[in-house]
Amino acid sequence: MENKASPTTAQTSALVPWAKINVDIVALTQWNENLRKWISQTILERLVKEFDRVNESFEKQGLSDIKIGQVGLDRLRKTAQIAHVTHFIPSLPTLIPFLEITSNQEYLEKRIKELTRGGCMSEFKWNGGSSYNGKEWDESLPTDSAIIMHLLASYLDTQLMPLPSMPDTKPFSGLYYIKSKDKMPTLTPSSLFIQQVSEKPPHYRVIVGETNYEMVKGYSNLFHSILFFLYHVNKQEHGMLGRVNLGRAGVNMLWIIEHKIIL
Numbered sequence: 001m002e003n004k005a006s007p008t009t010a011q012t013s014a015l016v017p018w019a020k021i022n023v024d025i026v027a028l029t030q031w032n033e034n035l036r037k038w039i040s041q042t043i044l045e046r047l048v049k050e051f052d053r054v055n056e057s058f059e060k061q062g063l064s065d066i067k068i069g070q071v072g073l074d075r076l077r078k079t080a081q082i083a084h085v086t087h088f089i090p091s092l093p094t095l096i097p098f099l100e101i102t103s104n105q106e107y108l109e110k111r112i113k114e115l116t117r118g119g120c121m122s123e124f125k126w127n128g129g130s131s132y133n134g135k136e137w138d139e140s141l142p143t144d145s146a147i148i149m150h151l152l153a154s155y156l157d158t159q160l161m162p163l164p165s166m167p168d169t170k171p172f173s174g175l176y177y178i179k180s181k182d183k184m185p186t187l188t189p190s191s192l193f194i195q196q197v198s199e200k201p202p203h204y205r206v207i208v209g210e211t212n213y214e215m216v217k218g219y220s221n222l223f224h225s226i227l228f229f230l231y232h233v234n235k236q237e238h239g240m241l242g243r244v245n246l247g248r249a250g251v252n253m254l255w256i257i258e259h260k261i262i263l
Helices: 007-014 016-020 025-060 073-080 083-088 092-099 105-119 144-159 221-236
Strands: 192-198 203-208 211-214
Touching: 007 016, 025 092, 025 105, 025 144, 025 221, 073 083, 073 092, 083 092, 092 144, 105 144, 144 221, 192 221, 203 221
Parallel strands: none
Antiparallel strands: 192 203, 203 211
């Protein structure tokens, strides 16, 4: 007979990594909420506004047949290579990497707008998404977890500085986020990154030094992984990722993991 852990046991074991660093469930719940708000306000809302701005600019430039969410990535990339387009829409080349999670641009734009509603990602479905073209979400579409992790990685790529020794490597995606299809790097005492263990169902864990830290499975897995990573950036790297501070002097993310409970 298979011996399955009860939900309570599973939840308790998932909190072990947090207990080891003296973070209790109350603080973790607050951090989770802080992170969701930060992602919503800093990434999702800004993206939606930028989509609208870029689409308006396309219209003004006589490119009314091109709209984010209505044309494919290849068309957007080719458009971004046109000199007069980048002159009038300089943000377009920076915006394109955010869209590279799926070839289905119509669904992606729609889902980002849906996740923005309410300011705290209340529509987030960790192992799914929303209906599309009158049909229920299916596995041909990215999960919300995959979308959010990709958007976070893309955002941090725009905020961090490439290493002088690796100028062509994306400063976050190429160093601190390992996808399930990527080769696992050799671990060292200074290793620190988020690893995507599986795409569907989505599951992430955090590597600190030569130790793999498994986070809770399911709905909170992505958020807990990001929070655990942030905690160790703050503790081990003094809040620095490369040459950029994640605190108030830089990306301003570290308030997310402050112990103070905001009432």
